Amino acid sequence: MTEQTVRGKPRKQIHLAAHFPGVNNTTVWSDPAAGSHIDFSSFRHLAQTAERAKFDFFFLAEGLRLREQGGQIYDLDVVGRPDTFTVLAALAAVTERLGLAGTINSTFNEPYEVARQFASLDHLSAGRAAWNVVTSWDAFTGENFRRGGFLPQDERYGRAQHFLDAAFALFDSWRGDEIVADKETGEFLVRPEVGTFRHHDQHFDISGAFTTPRSPQGRPVIFQAGDSDEGREFAAATADAIFTRHGTYEAGRAFYADVKGRLGRYGRRHDQLVVLPASTFALADTDAEAEELGREVRLAQVSPATAIKLAEQLWNTDLSDLDPDGPPPSFDPVVSDELISKGRASVRMHKDPVATAREWRARAEAEHLSLRELVVETTNRQNFVGSAKTIADQIDRYVQDDVCDGFILVPHITPGGLDRFADEVVPLLQERGSFRTEYAGTTLRDHLGLGQLAAPAAATAEVGA
C-alpha cells in the first residue's frame, strides 16, 4: 500500500547508487561467481543492472598508486582499476539514464584538463556525469606525478576548494547559447569571445579560452566524501551530494542533521545536498539465512592472511609471525607518521590506534575471540542483513527517519553482486512508493532532484582574489 506521507511528513524518495566493487577486502574475489575487475563486460553488467533497477547512478572509486604494506605491493585484495573517465565514457554507450559518477583527485590533476574531461563526459552521456572530488596529498602517490609533494591536512580542503572554483570558472566560461551554426548566414558562433576565463588564487593562476562548450548539466554533479569538519563544511558550501560512511541509525542521524544544518550559511536549501552512505548488504530468502550468509561473506572477506594484514594496519608494525587463530598482540601499536600501509584513503586510517587496539584486546578477552574472529566482528559487518522485506523495511525507515537520503550500495561480488537486490528489494521499495518505477528525467540532476543550474550570468566568468 502506497502512502504519500510517513508520520505526517511527505514520503521521501530514496536515492540508490551502485558502487563498482573496490580494491579492498570487502570485495570477495575468491568466490566462484566473482568475475573480472578489468574486462568491460563487468562494468557493463553492473551498470545495466543498476539501470534496470532505476538506480540514480553508478559510482567508481579511484586510487592512483597500487597499495603497499610493509614495503611490498599489497597482494591479498583485488588489484587493478581502469581509468575513471575512459570507462565511464564507454558506459555512457551502454546505458541511457543512469548517472555516471567518477572519483577524480584534485591533487594530481589540473583544472583545465579535468574540466574538459567532465564537460566532455557530460556531453557524451547527455547530462549524466558526476565528480566525486577527493584530495590526497601523500608523497607516496605523488611519486607517479609531475605534481608530487605533500600538503598538510588543514590546507587540503582549501586547495580542493580552489581547484573546484577554477573548474567552475571553466564550466561557466560558455553560457550554452553560443553555437547557432546558421548555414545561411555563415555564423557559427554568436559571440567571438567564447570560453574566456581567468582564475587566480594562491594555488592556481590560469587564463585563456576553454575548449568545451557548456554541457547539458552545466557542470557535473559534485560529490564530496570527507568526514572531517573541513570536509563537511566544504560539502555544505559546494557539493550536491555527500558520500559518507555513517551507515548506522544513530550516527547517521547525527551526521545528517549536522551537514544539513550547515547549508543555510551558504544560502542553500535542505534538499540541495543529498546524503548517501556507502552500504553493504547480505540478502537471502530468510533473515536467518541472511545472517548465515553474512557470516560466510565476512569470513571470506577476512582470510587468515588478511586478518594479519588488517591487524598490521592498526598496530602499524610487522605481525607476520602472529597466529591469526590466536589472541591479538599484547602490546600497543607503533605510533608514527610513517605508516606500514601506504596508498589507502585517509578516512580508513585509525584515528587513535592505541585506544582502538586496547578496545580490541578487551573485546577479544571478554568474548574469547581469536585475532581473525575479532577482525571479522569489528570491521566487516554488513549494513543490511536480511530477507528482501527486512532490507527494504530498513532502507526505507532510514531514509524516512533522516538517517540519509539513500544509499550507495557496495556489492561484494563483481559483477553480479547487485542482481538479487535489483530483482527482489527494489520492487518492494517501489511498492511502498519510496522509489521510482521509471526515470522521470534524463539527467543525473533530475534523478537527484537538484533542479537545473542557471546559465552563467555573464559571458566572461571571472573568479579569484
Added chain:
Amino acid sequence: MTATPLHLAVALDGAGWHPAAWRLPAARPRDLLTPGYWVDLVRRAEEGLLDLVTIEDGLALQSTSPVGPDHRTDEVRGRLDAVLVAARVAPLTSRIGLVPTATVTHTEPFHLSKAIATLDHVSQGRGGWRPQVSARPEEVAHFGRREAWGDPFVDDEATQAVVRDLFEEAGDAVEVVRRLWDSWEDDAEIRDVATGRFVDRDKLHYVDFAGRFFSVRGPSITPRPPQGQPVVVALAHAEVPRAFAARSADVVLITPHDNATAGAQVAEIVAARRAAGRVGPDHVFGDLVVLLEDDQAQADARWAQLEAWSGRRFASDAELFVGTPQGLADLLLARAEAGLTGFRLRPAALPQDLDAVVDALVPELQRRGAFRTAYDDGTLRERLGLERPANRYATTGEALA
C-alpha cells in the same frame, strides 16, 4: 595492381578539415558535441573496413592564430576530449581501430597511460594513441605551471630550443606510457585461493623513470592492455618531430606533396627506427586532405564553394586532393611506390567525404586489389602486422611463448 594492400585511416575533426565544411547541406554542425554524431562517423568508417580512425584534439580552442584565440565566429569552435569520444564509440563498434589524439605537454604520463590502456580494454584490443606536442603559448596559460614562450613559428634559436625540449619531453612521455603498459605482466593476476593472493606481485613492476621533465615510479593501476602495447601514431612534418616519431611511434604520419619527398622521408624514418633498435614493419602513412565527387567538375565546384564561404585561402601541411575516387586511387597507388604503407585521409567535409571514401574510394581500391574486402578477427596491431610485443619486464616470457 599493388603487391601489398594499403592501410587506410580517416582523420575525424569537427565538421571536416575545411573550415567552411559545416555550411554544406549534409553537414551536422549542431551535432558536433553529441555522441550520436561520433558514433555515426566511426560506424561509417567501419563499414568501409578502414584500419582506424584518428580523432583530433587540443588543449586550446581552434584558431587560425598560432598564439591565441582568433575570435572568429564563422568557423567551428569547441570540441570534446578525443580519448573520451573514442571510449564512447568503442562499445558500439567492433573492428575499427580507435586512435584519439592526446597532448603530452601539460598532462600527466601516468593518466595518459591508463586512459589509453582502458580504451584498449573497452575496445577489446582496438585502442591507439596519437601523442601531440603543444607549442601554443596560450596552452601554457591554461595550465599556469610553466614560463610562457612566444610564437612557436618564429624561426629563431630560442624557439628552436623550446621546440627541441617539447619533443624531448614527448619522447619521455611516450617512453613512460609504454613502460607503464608493460608494468603488469599478462599473467600477474593469479587469484590463488590457497595463499589468498590476488596478484603475483613479482609480476608487477616499478618503471622508475626519472627524466628532465618528470619522474614516474609505477606500476600502473591498470592491468596490461589486450594489445600489450596499443598502437602509437605520430604526425611528423619536420626533422625534430620526425626523429621523435621514428623513435616513439608504431605508425608515422607524414605530409609529402610528391614521391621524391615521400621516398626521402620514409628512408629517413626507417633509418632512424633502425638506429633506435626498432624492429617490425615500418609503417609510414601519407596524410592527405581529400574532397571527393563523382566527377572533377563537381569536386572543383564544391571546393570553390567552400573557399568562397571561408574567405581565406585553405592552408594545410598535407597535400590537398580535390577530384574523383578513381583519381585519388591513382594518386595513392602512385605515392605508395615511394614506400608508404598506407594513408590517413582527412575528409574536407564530414560526413560527405567520409561517405565518398567508404562508398567509392574503398570499392575502387578493392577492384584494384589494393584494399581488404573483409575484416579479419584480431586487434588493431594484428591488422597492421605488428606482433604483440613481449613484456619488457617479463622474466618468464620464454616459458609463456
